[in-house]
Amino acid sequence: MESHDIVGLFIVLGTAVILPITIIFLALRGKMASERNRKEIILAALEKNADIDIEELVRKMNKPEKLLKEKLLEKLQWGMLAFILGVGMIGYGIYLNCNLVGGSTDPLVSISIGLVLLAVGIAFLANYQIGKKMLAKEMEAEERNLRQA
Secondary structure: OOHHHHHHHHHHHHHHHHHHHHHHHHHHHHHHHHHHHHHHHHHHHHHHOOOOOHHHHHHHHOOOOOOHHHHHHHHHHHHHHHHHHHHHHHHHHHHHHHHOOOOOOOHHHHHHHHHHHHHHHHHHHHHHHHHHHHOHHHHHHHHHHHHHO
16 A cells, blocks of 8 residues: 555545544534533522523523524525526536537536436425515514514
């Protein structure tokens, strides 16, 4: 076995095994530290003022990062982007196929990638439409809660 093969093996193992494990470890460690800090804040608030409403404090600390409406609009944005890129890739593949350009790009690869992007875009757009109908009441309640706060 050559040293070139061993280096390649280490690169693959590092990328496929060690990197994902490290990322997951760091993410979990961050979440645990965040939970520990929240617990300390709640305990400190209880020590200073025993009459404090714990439920209200926890609710204020657990505000969602994004509103439902923002999440749905993000799905719409990604759906439109993937749809447009898919149509563009399919068009590019058809252009390559029709003109028989002497390049090294196979038109079927471009068309295949375009079809995958098109399917992903359609899935995101369908998810947006269905989510908008199903979550209409929750979004209204979320907006009312924001106005009251």
